[in-house]
Amino acid sequence: DVKVTQSSRYLVKRTGEKVFLECVQDMDHENMFWYRQDPGLGLRLIYFSYDVKMKEKGDIPEGYSVSREKKERFSLILESASTNQTSMYLCASREDGTSGNTIYFGEGSWLTVV
Amino acid sequence: RKEVEQDPGPFNVPEGATVAFNCTYSNSASQSFFWYRQDCRKEPKLLMSVYSSGNEDGRFTAQLNRASQYISLLIRDSKLSDSATYLCVVNPYSGAGSYQLTFGKGTKLSVIP
Numbered sequence: 253d254v255k256v257t258q259s260s261r262y263l264v265k266r267t268g269e270k271v272f273l274e275c276v277q278d279m280d281h282e283n284m285f286w287y288r289q290d291p292g293l294g295l296r297l298i299y300f301s302y303d304v305k306m307k308e309k310g311d312i313p314e315g316y317s318v319s320r321e322k323k324e325r326f327s328l329i330l331e332s333a334s335t336n337q338t339s340m341y342l343c344a345s346r347e348d349g350t351s352g353n354t355i356y357f358g359e360g361s362w363l364t365v366v
Numbered sequence: 367r368k369e370v371e372q373d374p375g376p377f378n379v380p381e382g383a384t385v386a387f388n389c390t391y392s393n394s395a396s397q398s399f400f401w402y403r404q405d406c407r408k409e410p411k412l413l414m415s416v417y418s419s420g421n422e423d424g425r426f427t428a429q430l431n432r433a434s435q436y437i438s439l440l441i442r443d444s445k446l447s448d449s450a451t452y453l454c455v456v457n458p459y460s461g462a463g464s465y466q467l468t469f470g471k472g473t474k475l476s477v478i479p
Contacts, residue, residue, distance in 0.1 A: 285466075294471035295410075295453075310466075342409055346467075354400060355455075355467055357409035 254279045258343050258358035265365050271330040273361050275343030284326035285310075285344040285355070286318060295342070301326055333365045369393065372454050372470035380478050383444050387473045389454030390436045401428055401439050402453040404472065410453055413439075444477045451475070 255278045265271050277284065285300040287310075297310030299318040307318050315337060319327045326345075330337055343358040372389045379385045391399075399416035414421065416428040416437050427440040441448055454470035 292471070295469045297466065300466065340407075354412050354415065357411070360407075360409050 254281075254345070254356040256343055256345050256356050256358040258341075258361045260361050261359065262362045263364070265333045265363065267334055267365055269333050269365075271333050271363065273328040273330075273341055273343070273363070275326045275328070275358055276324050277326075277343075277345040277356070278324065279345065279347070279356075280323065281345035281356075282323075282348045283346040284320065285346070286316070286326065286328045287342045287344065288312070288339040289342060289360075290339050298328065298341075330363075333363075335365050337363065338365045339363060369458065369468045370454055370456050370470040372452075372473045374471060374473060376474040376476055378476045378478055379444055381444055381446060383477075384440065384442050385444055385475065386438055386440045387452055387454075387475075388436050388438050389470050390434075391454075391456045391458075391468070392435070393456070393458040393468075394432075394435060396435075396456045396458045398457040399428075399430055399437050400455040400467075401426075401437075402455055402469075404451045404453055406450075413452070441475075444475075446477050446479060449475055449477045 257276045259274045286298045287295045289295050301307045301320040317329045341361045344355045346355045347353045369392050401413040402410040403413040404410040416430050420429040425442045429438045451472040451474045453472045456468045
């Protein structure tokens with residue numbers, strides 16, 4: 253089974269703090285993603301990476317950055333957390349862009365910024 | 367037109383009922399399609415892929431209509447455990463460079479005793 257692990261499940265941070273969300277996948281997948289999910293808005297793509305050290309902006313990259321130094325690890329960074337970044341963050345991985353390949357999600361990280 | 371649209375529901379159905387969800391997509395070149403299930407406060411998980419000829423997995427049947435650009439999910443003999451949000455997912459591109467999938471916002475199903 254594919255395993256996508258998000259190490260931090262529940263976090264409470266103060267406004268202005270730097271926040272790191274870590275994600276590791278164990279299936280040697282090429283592509284990794286960070287989404288946030290908010291009620292009524294569905295899943296929104298923040299950033300994705302299709303290879304080590306490569307990254308692409310998604311639909312809502314503002315206020316976020318990412319790092320992919322190793323193939324299995326994709327980190328999301330909030331440089332200065334704000335209350336509107338309170339959300340559920342989902343990491344995901346996918347083998348490659350070939351049609352038919354499905355996407356696998358981690359269990360999610362619930363971030364509250366106060 | 368939104369890329370992937372779903373009726374948000376909620377669909378409240380009694381146990382044993384048959385319920386169907388539809389999902390429309392805007393990109394006619396879309397290549398692959400999936401249904402995901404998401405339980406409350408959990409991550410989405412693959413329920414089933416949708417094939418051109420339609421496919422069935424137990425009580426679940428998925429169908430694709432390329433001409434009308436929609437996919438459907440039929441659940442027969444609903445169980446309480448089917449209560450969840452069902453996400454329609456579309457791969458809008460083809461080839462090795464197609465990284466992203468497009469997600470609908472989901473349809474919420476509540477199965478009532």
